[in-house]
Amino acid sequence: MRYVLAVPVWGEFFCALWADIAAPSYLAPGNISALRKTGTVDILLFTSHADAEWLAAHRWVRALGAMASIELVHLPPEALAPAPQGEGMQQKYQVHSECIRYALKRYANDPDAVLLPLTGDVFWTSGYGESVATAFAGGCHAIASAGFASELESVAPLLRALVDRSGPRAFDSRAMVELCLKHLHARTLTQTWTNGISTANFSYFFWPVGAQGLICHAMHPIPVAFHLGRIDRKALEFAGTIDMNFIFLASPDTANIAILDDSMRGSSIELVGADDKPPEIRNYAWTSEGLGAELANFRSWGLLFDPETQARIALTPVRFRHGPVDAAWAPVEAESRRVIQATLERVKAGPSV
Numbered sequence: 528m529r530y531v532l533a534v535p536v537w538g539e540f541f542c543a544l545w546a547d548i549a550a551p552s553y554l555a556p557g558n559i560s561a562l563r564k565t566g567t568v569d570i571l572l573f574t575s576h577a578d579a580e581w582l583a584a585h586r587w588v589r590a591l592g593a594m595a596s597i598e599l600v601h602l603p604p605e606a607l608a609p610a611p612q613g614e615g616m617q618q619k620y621q622v623h624s625e626c627i628r629y630a631l632k633r634y635a636n637d638p639d640a641v642l643l644p645l646t647g648d649v650f651w652t653s654g655y656g657e658s659v660a661t662a663f664a665g666g667c668h669a670i671a672s673a674g675f676a677s678e679l680e681s682v683a684p685l686l687r688a689l690v691d692r693s694g695p696r697a698f699d700s701r702a703m704v705e706l707c708l709k710h711l712h713a714r715t716l717t718q719t720w721t722n723g724i725s726t727a728n729f730s731y732f733f734w735p736v737g738a739q740g741l742i743c744h745a746m747h748p749i750p751v752a753f754h755l756g757r758i759d760r761k762a763l764e765f766a767g768t769i770d771m772n773f774i775f776l777a778s779p780d781t782a783n784i785a786i787l788d789d790s791m792r793g794s795s796i797e798l799v800g801a802d803d804k805p806p807e808i809r810n811y812a813w814t815s816e817g818l819g820a821e822l823a824n825f826r827s828w829g830l831l832f833d834p835e836t837q838a839r840i841a842l843t844p845v846r847f848r849h850g851p852v853d854a855a856w857a858p859v860e861a862e863s864r865r866v867i868q869a870t871l872e873r874v875k876a877g878p879s880v
Contacts, residue, residue, distance in 0.1 A: 528566030528663065528754075529640045532595070535573040535626040536647035537607055542578045544679075544798070545647035548686050550587040555698035557793060558656035559594050565660050566639065568595035573626040576601050600629070628765075631755070635763050638756035646797075648679065650686075652700040654793030659752055668757040668783035669774050671748035672795070673731060673845045675741055676712035679798040704790045705849035708740065714805040715741075720866060734863045736856050740790075740848030744867045746841050748786065750774035751795065757783070781836045790847045841867050 532553070536545045553559050562568050570591065574582060579599045582588055591597060606622050627644045634640035641663055662670050685706065689697035719733040719741075734742045750773055755763075762777040778784050787794065844860055846852065 528660075529634070529637060530562045530566055530568045530659075531630055531634055531640055531642050532568065532570045532645055533573070533627055533630040533642060534570065534645045534647065535602070535623050536582075537573075537575045537578055537602060539578070541647040542574065542582055544683065546582060546585040546587055547690065548683065548798075549645070549647060549650045550585070550591055551690050551695045552650035552652070552698045553656075554587070554590060554594065554695040555651065555653045556696070557654035558651050558695075558698075559591070561654075561657035561660050563594065565664065566641075570595050570597045571600055571626075571630055572597060573600045573602055573629075575604070575607055600626075602626075631753075631763050634755055640755040641752055642755060643752045644750065648798045649674075649795050650698065650798070652698050652703045652790065652794050652796065654700055654791075655787075655795060656793070658787055658793045662785035662787070663752070663754055665785070666783075667785040668754055668778040668780075669750060670752040670785045670787060671745075671774050671840070672751050672787040673743040673745035673748050674795055674797055675707070675715045675733065675743065675847055676797045676799040677707035677715075678710040678712050679800045681710040682707055682798055700791055700793055701849045703796060704740065704794070704847050707796050708738075708847065708849070712799040712803075712805075714799060714803065717805045720863070732863070732866065734859050736848075736859045739850055739853075739855060740846060742856075742859055742863050743845040743847065744841055744843070744863055745845065746837070748774070748840060750777070751787070753777050781839050784840075786840070786843050786845070788843060788845045790849075794847065838871050841871060 534545065534549075536542055559568055572582065572588075579601060583599060588597065602622065606625070623644075623646065627642075630642055630644075634642065641659075643659070659670060686697070715731075715733060718731045719735060730745065730747050732744045732746075736742060753762075753774075758777040759779060762773065765773060765776055774784065842864060844863060846856075
């Protein structure tokens with residue numbers, strides 16, 4: 528296989544974040560080394576002309592170059608021009624989508640190509656690459672997962688110090704999850720289910736299992752990898768923002784979507800800044816009044832697939848943990864499944880609920 532890592536990153540802050548933390552995480556045990564056991568690794572690094580030279584000289588980028596083919600793809604200046612006030616986030620999504628589209632079209636005719644869309648603020652824990660390689664060896668078309676957000680300002684200095692001391696070995700899955708769960712971003716905290724309180728974002732739900740970890744159910748999982756020789760060819764012409772729903776266009780039969788469901792086998796963790804405000808906290812009373820607006824919103828953008836497809840994805844628990852799954856997990860998993868099943872029934876029943 529040919530694994531293609533597509534990474535759009537520009538600007539001094541995000542280039543440093545990616546080069547100091549994400550890049551060495553790819554070199555952690557069980558990541559790029561595992562991908563190389565079943566194929567080659569190409570890295571498309573989309574960046575500005577101004578940032579390209581600095582990135583190419585960075586020690587961890589040079590270390591990556593010994594394990595993978597790295598190509599610097601220069602982003603046009605007009606794509607990176609300051610966005611009008613309030614449109615910065617949309618601009619970033621659009622640039623990211625254009626980069627992924629570039630990679631999709633460039634490798635579209637390679638039957639062995641596997642595309643991994645990445646961002647500069649997400650790093651891998653040990654074993655992530657092995658999980659990806661194993662899933663595709665099993666014949667899947669695409670891979671999805673869910674993830675929690677950790678505070679960038681708190682975690683990034685700690686990770687930089689760990690990398691300075693231990694290099695890529697710092698990204699042990701158990702240690703990384705334990706560290707990052709101690710610094711959850713407000714976005715994840717507002718998506719954590721506590722007595723019917725969650726977020727207005729009807730996409731992720733989290734349940735804490737004491738201090739041992741989190742269970743996540745995702746209505747819309749994150750697309751983390753696509754086998755371009757197996758996905759629906761119509762997806763290659765997709766013109767919209769390549770986000771969570773794109774995976775269902777690429778693999779309409781969700782039996783062919785593998786879900787990475789346990790952090791102990793490797794995961795990706797997102798670092799989010801304090802200026803990225805979470806949605807307003809909402810009270811999910813299980814009544815038509817409490818849920819009506821949220822379900823209507825969910826149907827308007829989320830129901831691109833049939834209820835059985837939706838249920839299979841949403842009912843798959845994703846565990847973020849730094850220890851064994853013991854007796855403490857069972858009642859939480861049972862409760863989380865009950866809530867998700869109730870939610871799916873209300874979605875399926877229609878606007879009158």
